[in-house]
Amino acid sequence: MTGARMADETTMSAADRRAHNNGLIRAAIYAAVGLLAVFVGLFRVPADQLTAYKVVFEESVIQLPDLSLPVGGTYMVAGVVGLIVAGLQFTSPSSVSWRRLMSVVLFVLAFAVLTGILGGKTPSLVGLMSATVSFALPIVFAGLAAILAERSGVMNIGIEGIILLGAAATSIGGSLLGNPLAGIAIGVISGLLLGLLLAVLAIRYHVDQVIAGTVLNLAAAGITTFMYTRILQVKPDLNQPGLVGATPIPFLSEIPMIGPALFNGSFYLYAGYILIVIMQLAIYRTRWGLRLRAVGENPKAAATIGIDVLRIRYRALAMSGAVAGFAGSYLVVVSTGSFQIGMSAGIGFIGIAAMIFGGWNPVGVAGAALVFGFARSAESRLGTVGVDVPTVFLSILPYVVTIIVVAGLVGRVRGPSSVGQPYEQS
């Protein structure tokens, strides 16, 4: 049934009507932005301006010429895509796949604007993509950690702190044991323990979940900085866990444009793929997943049919913490090679944003993380090619998108119903 037909029915509920209206508003916004992009492409850009993207690295086996895109044309294509999406959205305003459509519009527009800003330069598209994936990866892990907690009905604001402590534990553990892999294990285990701590505070001691998470963030920032100054600065050899190198997949990693980004990474990248698939299947296709969702939606009903609500929540938070600790270890053994003060840099919060934008769904989180990762890598690229534009709009994009989505200003997402409420087992 299309939304247009639904609108005629008098039985439509208030929520449906709101979703319908939101869809129409979205369609109007896309159409307006699309028209604007076409207009800019036609009249505001010098006709002969080109942006030449490098699509392969210099050391790649397959060499391809630069991809020269006319700036005006790119704007026009983006505008047309925007108009098409607007049309799709208009024909079915209440469509549940609105997030996908919104991502498409955001992405093509961001790309067009980027092409326009870089007009006359030769930026590396393949580098941009690689950077996108490596920025997105920790966001994916943080987002998956957030999903695990929230699906069980516990809000995990403390992911940021677990990432930070996981990073510190990875660095110290890896240095002590002389092996980055051992360090990763330590990081994951410490994340797991912190997840359990959060669970004990929230479930056993009824600390408000928001406060428990905030405490974890503050304590993590305090204790890691304290340890860094007191121990790691005095004994720098405790902060050298070593790096985990890249393991390219033969042939696939040589595909121009996407190969280096998607198939030439550390094992974290492949672990990320596997984790996304496993979690998607586990949450929607297994008994455990059904129970998890039941506990998150309506713990009382779940308990009535014999599900141990608290045990599910403890386990989910332990797993959530472990995944967050894994994200922290990534920052150390892939990105920098050592622990730095405040190195989580808001990834935990962007992970929560990705969870919401991705609709509490692992594949959705991956998509959201790519959009946010793209914004971040575009931001850092713009600095390196010497373009002087305020990149603040890119850096606040994840946060603004999240506010818009949470507020349901342009679409509707709904998380598990029981998030935030303690459950008293009788």
Add this chain to the structure above:
Amino acid sequence: MRRLPIGPATILWTIVAIAFAVQFALEGAYIALGVEILVGLVVLVLSTRPQGRTFLGRLKLPVLAIISAFIVGGVVLIFSDLEFYAAFPGDPLGTLAASLGRVGSAYGALIVGALGDPGKIVAALGSGNANKIGIAFRPISETLLATTPLILAGLAVAVAFRSGIFNIGAEGQLKIGAVFAVWVGIWVPLPGPLHILAALAAGVIGGAAWGFIPGILKAKTGAHEVITTIMLNAIAQQIMLTLLLSPILQPEGGTTPISRTVMDSAQLPVLLDLPKIRVHFGLIIALLAAVWTSWLMFRTTKGFEFRAAGLNPRAAGYAGMRAGRTIVLAMIVSGGLAGLAGASEVLGTTHYLSPTISPGYGWDAIALALLGGTRPSGVVIAALLFGALRAGGPSMALATGVPIDLLAFISALVIMFVAAPRLVREIYRVRLSATAPSTPQVVETPL
């Protein structure tokens, strides 16, 4: 099993306290000794008091929470000492004693750094030398200086908590308030007191606007304020950094993210014109704000509506109060108070804006609101304590080499203990009244 009358933690605390007392007496650190005896007496009295709505009954949980946080902090201090591990196998008892001694000197330095040395104060007052008096009173001045923004930010969070709203965005509201205030301070030429008032008002407006956003979103769309305020904190930080690197705030030819200095006419005057004394009129403003908040919350119809919405929004709705309006108003008041904290910092303390304008005041504010039982008077007392921590920290770091971030960890632990009455009850085997500061009874709207 029969329950012990006192918990294991209380016994441990008593032993440690006696050990510290001996050490302080040997070192001649008499203020530290005095403070410790005072704290000990308070705990002793508290543990014998029956629960209830009395003043002491209300103190029980916060005091025990603070003590527990410092004990855990001390344990961390001992086990983060690499020399401890080296010396321990040879002489376990001696090493442990020495480590406890170091914890004692660190906390002792903290107290002296926050309150000053009475001997010096008396000597300085006797000499009548302005310079000496300034130096002697400097620790107290620094404590009150740090207390100022803490009172305002703590009030902001407390008002929101009382109204059933989790405003964890005080940090962002404070920064936006600081940006607004510093802009008026730099660019709007006005005569003396008028300029100060205008800049303070700008800070309030900035913070209120930043509080209005989550308020209106929650009221109109049910967007969870925790998520929106987290995101708005990050956005505020980015906006502030961008403006600090743009000609709007940055001096010509500047390269660092530090703003121009506000005009002299916009600077809050210092309370006492003595050398080294920095505490300014912001403290008076903060105390007036506490009185105003107390009046608003407990003496006006609006305040009654705020509190009713915090206790039971549905009942408030049935009683004919408009929930949406209450939420928005409470967030405007809350954001405005946080913005005032930012304004007082840039106009009184620093006179310019830099990224370090708030070393986590917005986060400490959560601890203050909980410690103070979301009462303005409680917030002021708790802010004094946290202000002392902030002011004493550098002295502790300087005297004993203990990184100041230990205090950030301890503050986080204070929040944890005060938010977990059940935990404190189990550790100390004390009865805690149900009137202990509780988090608001928000009927959580799903995200």
